[in-house]
Amino acid sequence: METPLLIFNENGIYCQEADVYLDPWHPVDRAIITHGHADHSRYGNKEYITHKNNVPIIKHRLGDILVHGKEYNEKFVVNNVTFSLHPAGHIIGSSQVRVEHKGEVWVFSGDYKLEDDGISTPFEPVKCHTFITECTFGIPPFKWMPQGEVFKDINQWWANNREEGKTSVLFGYSLGKAQRLLKYLDTSIGEIYTHGAIENMTEVLRNQAQFPPTTLITRDTKKKDLLGNIVLAPPSAHGSTWIRKMVPFVTASASGWMAFRGARRRRAIDKGFVLSDHCDWEELLTAIKSTGAEKIIATHGYTEIFSRYLRAQGYDARTEETQFEGEVDEVHIEKKEKEEL
Amino acid sequence: MKLFADLIRDLDSTNKTTSKVAALVEYFIAAPDKDKVWAIAILSHRRPPRPVNTTLIRSWAAELAAIPLWLFEESYHIVGDLAETIALVIPSSQNKSDNSLFQFVEEIILLKSWPDKEKKEYLIENWTNLSYYERFVFTKLITGSFRIGISQKLMTRALSKATGIEEDLLAYRLMGNWDPSTTSFHNLIIKQRESDFISKPYPFYLAYPLEGEVEDLGSVSDWFVEHKWDGIRAQIIVRDQEVFVWSRGEELVTDKYPEFHSLPGIVPDGTVMDGEILAFSNGAIGSFNDLQTRIGRKTISTNLLKKTPVVLKVYDLLEWKGEDIRKLPLMDRRQLLERLLTLERMNELPIHLSETSQLCNWEEVAAERSKAREYRSEGLMIKNKNSPYRVGRKKGDWWKWKVDPLSIDAVLTYAMRGHGRRTNLFTDYTFALWDKDAEELVTFAKAYSGLTDAEFRKVDAWIKRNTLERFGPVRSVTPQLVFEIAFEGVALSKRHKSGVATRFPRIVRWRQDKKVDEANSLEDLKMMISIPQSQHE
Structure with missing residues (x-):
């Protein structure tokens, strides 16, 4: 039997024909990277290929690495295999990877969402034979509201807290979510303060998108400076001594997991805003349909449930274990976050 | 419904007790009386009887969400709450219902007698037309108890703030067997009664686990030491020639324990006893496991009654000759209790005194505790001889000193x-x-x-x-x-x-x-x- 165009081995998703890995989890010679989150772009590869907007992000995270930036839709050939990157709409610089060899086309989605967040280049479906998809939120209870409504709620929450003389602390992952929140906070309500991890990452991205001004919280920041204002912090800051200084405060988290009442209560967060940089259930189904693919490989998330559903819909669907695998929870995000800090 | 759904949303939006109480107070001030009665009932786990079995509810919800049943079930396992799952998988509506909480509850009560086809129509209509939180609340009313992190104590505190009536008094008024569909807010909460209902129990006084060293309690002679019986905490009331048995969950369980039905006529009217129901046969206390065969049975067969009879290990007297004596020191209450047990024909009844141990020092107390398992007790209760019978869990007078597990x-x-x-x-x-x-x-x-x-x-x-x-x-x-x-x-x-x-x-x-x-x-x-x-x- 012929080796498939992409296989899943101990190091990552591997194209044997080109000798290239996609988002490898162990160090390899040549890696194509979908986006800058820690479980997709790891240390130690000899050569990185990624979208040009992701270059400053992974350089910030991984230091002095050998990296080539590509444009979306720019074709490049490695050992007779044609690769190109396409917008995934997940975070700034995130891509899907299209792999073509002898007329056969595979697409690896990385992480993606369909809604245009106004910051990252919106997702574009790519026709393919085999589509490798995440399904972090691949069950029907996950259904996102348009982000405009969510931000209306977030700004309303901030305004109410300000009225009660409290500091609003909003948790979001420092790469991606934090900037998306920042972009739509209503600066007429008050000032925006940031945790170091978020401040630094935002600084890296300021020449790629417009963000309101922020103030980094330092040792010298006074409690009264924060009152009525909003603090953007990574989830790992929850319950830390850093945050206890801000009393009286109200906490909220912005994440897809906040759709579950239990997830919020477990983390002892006051308010949850359902806002995700991943697809919800319907978006996943829409995206898969728009690729025209017949073969679907589900990687991380509710893979078994999701692929079982796809099979019932007539797809040739299966699951593959990856290191982004596991029923990704906020625990996972916290882990990512810690690596980030 | 909107008001109540908003309340649940507000309670959901904070992790702080003060904010939760504030949201409840606001609700108790703003909501119509008829709604308030039901809100109190629901938050104290008195929900209307389930009108539709959950298998049907699940299949209808899956159908409306246009997903296969197995996928609905998988989703339910992940979400962990049926009403929440249903609220999530059904497409959201921007509508809000004008029906109030009590109108919904009345409909849900009637729903029970409808044919399945009409039940389905009713559910689907509401699922389709309600907003997310309303749909969640509506489905909760139908499927199960409202566990949303609000204890009865917290609700009582809010109600007290909203009405200006003392918390203890409210706790008393909210106890027992009132029916939210026939009780008005005024009668339940506001109205002062002379006798109230004859079935009404007193709020239980609960002990705290012993903190620090037992010697720190001072002189052993100030304390009663008795075994901590491992059964069902119960209050037995005899008033107006009737007997009522209440369990600590404020559940009226008289029917489950026919052993006590012979009390009136022997135990004088106006008597309320506090103790522990225990399995007891052949002169020995049974295990909790034995007692378990009696719990949760609605009808008690003669066979079971013979195999696993129960007794009340009584340790306190709360009412005597129709008078609330909870403020008397424990030693006086015990004296009255012991006198009660010597009344004529009392020895025919399945009521045993929980003996206090005569111990001279704390070493002897510790030694007694180490014998707990032989006595089928959980350890010791140490009660101040001068303590009144308080309301709820209060520190200071009653301590439980359990054996190490x-x-x-x-x-x-x-x-x-x-x-x-x-x-x-x-x-x-x-x-x-x-x-x-x-x-x-x-x-x-x-x-x-x-x-x-x-x-x-x-x-x-x-x-x-x-x-x-x-x-x-x-x-x-x-x-x-x-x-x-x-x-x-x-x-x-x-x-x-x-x-x-x-x-x-x-x-x-x-x-x-x-x-x-x-x-x-x-x-x-x-x-x-x-x-x-x-x-x-």
Whole structure:
């Protein structure tokens, strides 16, 4: 039997024909990277290929690495295999990877969402034979509201807290979510303060998108400076001594997991805003349909449930274990976050 | 409905008790009286009888969401709450219903007698037209109890703030068997009554676990020491020639215990006793396991009544000759209690005095405690002789000094996702012990508590990587992790595969230092079963 165009081995998703890995989890010679989150772009590869907007992000995270930036839709050939990157709409610089060899086309989605967040280049479906998809939120209870409504709620929450003389602390992952929140906070309500991890990452991205001004919280920041204002912090800051200084405060988290009442209560967060940089259930189904693919490989998330559903819909669907695998929870995000800090 | 749904949303939007109370106060001020009665009923777990069985509810919800039933079930296992799952999978509507909470509840009560087809139409119409929180609340009313992190105490506090009526008085008025569909807010909460209902119990006084050293309590002569009986805490009321038995869950359980039906006529009217219902046969106290056969049965067969009779171990008297004597010092109440037990024909009744131990110093008290298991007690109760009978859990006068739990090292074999705040995490575990002869693991207990959130997350991640098989929400895992499981008691049981039942099993710690073959055996567990001394009263 012929080796498939992409296989899943101990190091990552591997194209044997080109000798290239996609988002490898162990160090390899040549890696194509979908986006800058820690479980997709790891240390130690000899050569990185990624979208040009992701270059400053992974350089910030991984230091002095050998990296080539590509444009979306720019074709490049490695050992007779044609690769190109396409917008995934997940975070700034995130891509899907299209792999073509002898007329056969595979697409690896990385992480993606369909809604245009106004910051990252919106997702574009790519026709393919085999589509490798995440399904972090691949069950029907996950259904996102348009982000405009969510931000209306977030700004309303901030305004109410300000009225009660409290500091609003909003948790979001420092790469991606934090900037998306920042972009739509209503600066007429008050000032925006940031945790170091978020401040630094935002600084890296300021020449790629417009963000309101922020103030980094330092040792010298006074409690009264924060009152009525909003603090953007990574989830790992929850319950830390850093945050206890801000009393009286109200906490909220912005994440897809906040759709579950239990997830919020477990983390002892006051308010949850359902806002995700991943697809919800319907978006996943829409995206898969728009690729025209017949073969679907589900990687991380509710893979078994999701692929079982796809099979019932007539797809040739299966699951593959990856290191982004596991029923990704906020625990996972916290882990990512810690690596980030 | 909007007001009540908004209340639930507000309670959901904060993790702070003060904000929760504030939201409740606001609701109790703004809501119409008829709604308030139902809100109080619902928050104190008095929901209308379930009008539709959940199998039908699930299939209708899956149909409306246009997903296969198995996918709905999988989603439910992950979300961990049926009403929440339904509220999430059904497409959202921007509509809001003008119907008030009580109108919905009245409809839901009537719904029970409708044919399935009309039930379905009713549910689908409301699911389609209600907003997310309204749909969640509506479905909760139909499917189950409202566990949303609001204790009765918290609700009573809010009600007190909203009405200006004392908390203790409200706690008393809210006890017992009132029917929200026939009780008005005024009659329930506001109206002052002379006699109130004759069935009304007093709020139970609950003890705190002993803090620090027992010697710190001062002179032993200031305290009554008695065994802490392991049964069902109960108040037995005799008024107007009628008897009422209340369990601590404020449940009227008179019908379940025919043993006490002969009290009127012997126990004088205007008597309220506090004690523990225990299984008792052949002159000895039975195990909680024996008593378990009586709990949860609506009808008690003569056979069962003969096999597992019960008694009341009585230790306090709250009302005597129709007078509330809770403010009297405990020694005076006990004196009256002892006098009650000497009344004519009292010895015919299944009422036994919980004896106080005559002990001279704390060493003797400690020695008495170490004999608890022989007496089938959980340890000791230490009560100040001058204490009044207080309301709720209060520190200072009544202490419980339990025996140290038994414990055993067991192997994690199955895991299930938790509910509530543990939704989506594998936190409900089944444990097994070695059967030495068969060289296999035998399930012996389930436990849900005892690990920290961080440990639960670690074990959860391990479970996901080490799953062997899935059975719906349950997973079997590689037998590898060892945990120390503590429990209050152990007894032989025919209902359990292992042949033994443990009482209150919980996780003490994760024994990362132990390998799976170092876990204990079933024989080790059976060695812990103690045979109680026969007691003649």
